[in-house]
Amino acid sequence: MDIKHVMVIGAGQMGGGIAQVCAQAGFDVTLNDISEEAYEKGLGVITKNLSRGVEKGRMTEEEKEAALGRIRKSTDLSDAQHADLIIEAAVEKMAIKQSIFKQLDEHAQEHAILSTNTSALPITEIAAVTNRPGQVIGMHFMNPVPVMKLVEIIRGLATTDETYQAVEEMTRKLSKTPVEVNDYPGFVSNRVLMPMINEAIFTLYEGVATKEAIDEVMKLGMNHPMGPLQLADFIGLDTCLYIMEVLQDGFGDPKYRPCPLLRKYVNAGWLGKKSGRGFYIYE
Numbered sequence: 001m002d003i004k005h006v007m008v009i010g011a012g013q014m015g016g017g018i019a020q021v022c023a024q025a026g027f028d029v030t031l032n033d034i035s036e037e038a039y040e041k042g043l044g045v046i047t048k049n050l051s052r053g054v055e056k057g058r059m060t061e062e063e064k065e066a067a068l069g070r071i072r073k074s075t076d077l078s079d080a081q082h083a084d085l086i087i088e089a090a091v092e093k094m095a096i097k098q099s100i101f102k103q104l105d106e107h108a109q110e111h112a113i114l115s116t117n118t119s120a121l122p123i124t125e126i127a128a129v130t131n132r133p134g135q136v137i138g139m140h141f142m143n144p145v146p147v148m149k150l151v152e153i154i155r156g157l158a159t160t161d162e163t164y165q166a167v168e169e170m171t172r173k174l175s176k177t178p179v180e181v182n183d184y185p186g187f188v189s190n191r192v193l194m195p196m197i198n199e200a201i202f203t204l205y206e207g208v209a210t211k212e213a214i215d216e217v218m219k220l221g222m223n224h225p226m227g228p229l230q231l232a233d234f235i236g237l238d239t240c241l242y243i244m245e246v247l248q249d250g251f252g253d254p255k256y257r258p259c260p261l262l263r264k265y266v267n268a269g270w271l272g273k274k275s276g277r278g279f280y281i282y283e
């Protein structure tokens, strides 16, 4: 399948990054969010990232302008009618994703592939609300999207080989490395990563060490680029909590219970870097 036009749903930290790398790779991009403000904020981050690329000599001013020129604004899901591939990166809530997928299924062309950047939610359950489950797939980018090489590609129960191959090829065109996994809660990435982050939050909650000490142990002791609490702030504490809930519900195993401190922070609106405060404070 020849993918030319990509629509990205959600202009937050992931959707913005995905739109950026698609535009840089030469695809026409429609970037959708519910509000114009969210779109403008997302476009601001993309512009800043591309400008840094120019400063660093990775691209010319003309290439930057060409990439920006390929991105168009949308606040209406009916704009899906133009896309060959849709990548959904809205908030990590099943009800919201299912509602978006129902609407996309109505508006998108018959050949279009509907993908989701979900961190952990079952692809099969999202696909089930559409009339094209064979063309629904997980396309899980890592944060920060312009820097991280992996795209975890998740096959739902009904995903066809043709859909998988088109998405794998697309991933390579974005200069990313695809890794194929099956559809179980958290896939591979967050089944392994998030319990570690949750355990780090428990060590803070139980007073085993300070947040700085916990992060230092994992950075200096295990060579992780960020400590787990810093990484949780970077991912978003709301997203971390939703992922733990998906693991707990999906496996029915109490070992995945979210730390009460994580829930408390999210309830307080302390969502990490994106809200200015999480385990750490950001200016």
Ligand SMILES: CC(=O)CC(=O)SCCNC(=O)CCNC(=O)[C@H](O)C(C)(C)COP(=O)(O)OP(=O)(O)OC[C@H]1O[C@@H](n2cnc3c(N)ncnc32)[C@H](O)[C@@H]1OP(=O)(O)O
Binding pocket: 049, 052, 056, 118, 119, 120, 141, 142, 143, 144, 145, 146, 147, 148, 189, 190, 193, 225, 226, 231, 235, 239
């Ligand atoms: C939750 C999920 O479902 C799945 C996930 O995504 S889990 C999260 C996965 N991501 C990680 O684990 C990230 C761990 N952290 C890291 O790899 C690194 O700390 C990092 C790449 C984020 C930053 O690297 P660093 O060396 O500490 O800092 P820094 O020197 O500032 O950045 C390195 C480069 O990345 C770029 N960069 C950093 N953050 C960026 C961002 N948010 N957006 C775009 N580019 C970014 C910087 O511009 C810099 O590039 P140049 O200097 O060449 O311009």
Ligand SMILES: NC(=O)C1=CN([C@@H]2O[C@H](COP(=O)(O)OP(=O)(O)OC[C@H]3O[C@@H](n4cnc5c(N)ncnc54)[C@H](OP(=O)(O)O)[C@@H]3O)[C@@H](O)[C@H]2O)C=CC1
Binding pocket: 009, 010, 011, 012, 013, 014, 015, 032, 033, 034, 035, 038, 089, 090, 091, 092, 093, 096, 100, 117, 118, 119, 120, 140, 141, 142, 143, 234, 235, 236, 239, 274
């Ligand atoms: N953060 C991470 O490290 C990673 C996250 N993911 C996944 O990517 C997705 C997005 O996460 P992230 O970018 O961090 O979250 P953000 O909170 O940064 O962005 C989500 C964006 O989606 C918008 N949005 C909410 N509902 C809708 C809707 N119905 N239609 C269109 N847009 C909507 C939000 O708008 P508003 O703010 O106005 O509500 C916001 O702009 C989640 O599924 C997450 O699990 C995947 C890999 C890594």
